[in-house]
Amino acid sequence: xxxxxxxxxxxxxxxxxxxxxxxxxxxxxxxxxxxxxxxxxxxxxxxxxxxxxxxxxxxxxxxxxxxxxxxxxxxxxxxxxxxxxxxxxxxxxxxxxxxxxxxxxxxxxxxxxx
Amino acid sequence: xxxxxxxxxxxxxxxxxxxxxxxxxxxxxxxxxxxxxxxxxxxxxxxxxxxxxxxxxxxxxxxxxxxxxxxxxxxxxxxxxxxxxxxxxxxxxxxxxxxxxxxxxxxxx
Numbered sequence: 552x553x554x555x556x557x558x559x560x561x562x563x564x565x566x567x568x569x570x571x572x573x574x575x576x577x578x579x580x581x582x583x584x585x586x587x588x589x590x591x592x593x594x595x596x597x598x599x600x601x602x603x604x605x606x607x608x609x610x611x612x613x614x615x616x617x618x619x620x621x622x623x624x625x626x627x628x629x630x631x632x633x634x635x636x637x638x639x640x641x642x643x644x645x646x647x648x649x650x651x652x653x654x655x656x657x658x659x660x661x662x663x664x665x
Numbered sequence: 666x667x668x669x670x671x672x673x674x675x676x677x678x679x680x681x682x683x684x685x686x687x688x689x690x691x692x693x694x695x696x697x698x699x700x701x702x703x704x705x706x707x708x709x710x711x712x713x714x715x716x717x718x719x720x721x722x723x724x725x726x727x728x729x730x731x732x733x734x735x736x737x738x739x740x741x742x743x744x745x746x747x748x749x750x751x752x753x754x755x756x757x758x759x760x761x762x763x764x765x766x767x768x769x770x771x772x773x774x
Contacts, residue, residue, distance in 0.1 A: 555707075593669075593752065593766040594708070609761075641707060653698070654762060656707035 554578045555657035557642050563663045564632050572627045572660050574642030582645045583625040584654065585609075585617060587638040594641065600625055601647075632664045667691045669765035671753050676771045677743055685738045685768045687753035695756040699727050699738045702750045702767065711738070711751075740770075748772045 555576045564570050574583065585597040586609075596609030598617040606617060614636060616628045629636055642657040669689045677683040689697070696715035700708035714720055714729035714736060726739040738751055750767040757763050 591766060594754075594762075594764040596761065599761070652756075653710045653713065656709070658707050659705075 557657040561661045574625045576644045580644035580646045584643040585627045586641045634664045671765045671768045674769045687736045691755045693758040698754040700752040
């Protein structure tokens with residue numbers, strides 16, 4: 552079983568709709584992240600959470616919100632989707648203990664906003 | 666501001682060696698990661714450099730010069746499965762990663 556899972560894997564929605572992308576992990580990591588990836592722009596950080604009570608904005612948080620429901624779950628919401636939010640979304644986790652803090656990525660959610 | 670430069674695309678021959686360069690200017694720097702990403706898939710960790718010098722791991726090696734803001738990823742004995750994008754990312758603080766746009770490597774027979 553995958554350590555970091557994302558649902559749904561693909562989603563098509565219409566402008567103005569509210570949608571939620573979910574991320575779950577079995578790695579036992581405290582830290583979780585949401586990124587979006589666009590062609591030619593690389594991965595950009597949307598939000599991150601270092602524990603259940605900690606939520607931080609990333610580089611491009613406008614138009615998004617998050618919820619850390621438990622150590623293992625971190626969801627990303629688009630309150631009113633717009634076409635320029637069409638992108639590939641990745642969740643990632645990391646563990647601050649140890650020599651290096653590698654981020655482990657989920658398989659991604661491909662979102663199309665019409 | 667923050668910036669990472671890496672070539673957009675590279676092509677190399679199966680069995681050869683290829684070097685992918687990355688230069689960076691970031692506010693705060695703890696270390697540098699390289700990730701591999703096959704098309705449509707998740708990035709996967711390749712290497713991490715925090716000190717200057719070369720880190721070798723099998724066919725892949727990564728080099729860092731902090732004073733020059735420069736890193737490279739060296740891939741030896743290229744295989745067709747190495748065709749992928751290679752992402753350079755700077756750890757800028759508290760495990761915040763700032764990613765470059767990636768280098769798409771195509772390995773040809």
